Amino acid sequence: MLVLVINCGSSSVKYQVRDTAATGEENQVIAKGLVENIGSAEIPTHTEALDIMAKALVEPLHGKTIDAIGHRIVQGGDVFSEPVLVTDEVITKIDELSPLAPLHNPAHVLGLKAAQETYPGVPMVAVFDTAFHGTMPEHVYRYAVPEELVEKYGVRRYGFHGTSHDYVTGIAADFLGLDRSDFNGVIAHLGNGASVTAVEGGQCLDTSMGYTPLAGLVMGTRSGDIDPSVLTSIMMRDPEMTPAKMDSLLNKESGLLAIAGNNDMRAVVEAMEAGDERAKLALDMTSYRLAKYIGAYHVAVGGAKALVFTAGIGENSHQFRELAVERLGALGIKLDAEANKVRGDEPRLISTEDSAIPVLVVPTNEEKAIAEATEALVA
Secondary structure, three states: OEEEEEEEOOOOEEEEEEEOOOOOHHHHEEEEEEEOOOOOOOOOOHHHHHHHHHHHHHHHHOOOOOOEEEEEEOOOOOOOOOOEEOOHHHHHHHHHOHHHOOOOHHHHHHHHHHHHHHOOOOOEEEEEOOHHHHHOOHHHHOOOOOHHHHHHHOOOOOOOOHHHHHHHHHHHHHHOOOOHHHOOEEEEEEOOOEEEEEEEOOEEEEEOOOOOOOOOOOOOOOOOOOOHHHHHHHHHHOOOOOHHHHHHHHHHOOHHHHHHOOOOHHHHHHHHHOOOHHHHHHHHHHHHHHHHHHHHHHHHOOOOOOEEEEHHHHHHOHHHHHHHHHHHHHHOOOEOHHHHHOOOOOOEEOEOOOOOOOEEEOOOOHHHHHHHHHHHHHO
């Protein structure tokens, strides 16, 4: 099946066409690309962006047609706990969830409607970042706030990066020779946005991101966990600090950027190795926060059978993996220094033989996961 995977942002469309029947990643990916500057005079709307995409796909498709379209949707709330076939009613519900993801869901809705125009009659599937986290029990996803906030605003932990966590869980279990239902582990999805998930019996038990993707780890430009009173105190004392400014400060001006002056992990590591104290502080903070979550989730799942690193930083920064794991000595987790430095596209073991649990690097592939979910539902 030829599946077009679309990830619509407010000003860009990332896409990939995959042949799910082909063997090997290099054969499955038929084409991929990015259309940017949506909202400009040249590309005023998502409809024009998808038209550009469709024209770019003519040559690589060689006359073949798209069989189905899979859309990445960030926020499914408590409405969508699994991928669904897209209908007008589904699009309306995704739009109604926009207050929970104001930077993402409105763009997804525009993309869904544009795809209906560009590819009329082609079945579409919505795959939700939050869906994998739908198995969290209430005592985990609830916040200790009045019921009114839950009912009126949907205040609770949702979690994100679910498609990646789900995919990597399955690959890690296979790599270890375990049935997925027997896999307990800690998955660290580390990119510019980062999250950790506690997996119990192959399902999400807990995850570091919360009501929004701001919570949890120190990230590229996001603060991660912070005392809420810091925010209310500043806003009460500074009349110019509006909610919008505070939101921008925490999401776009914090994290590694605020401490080290750069949100690129590679640059921060290089600066630390060159003796930059601010870079060292940033990495100490980031690795410490990650190690705290790993330790907590190790306990939460009753003893993890593996620690798994994935996504851009998790897969490629051996320095940061080392910084995080060296804080886990009390758990008996040890890295093999040479294995940790190896880079590759396949799942691999990077821990020593006497490590209490294996440490893995498992490359994520959200496009593949979305394509497979789309195929399964359409078929």
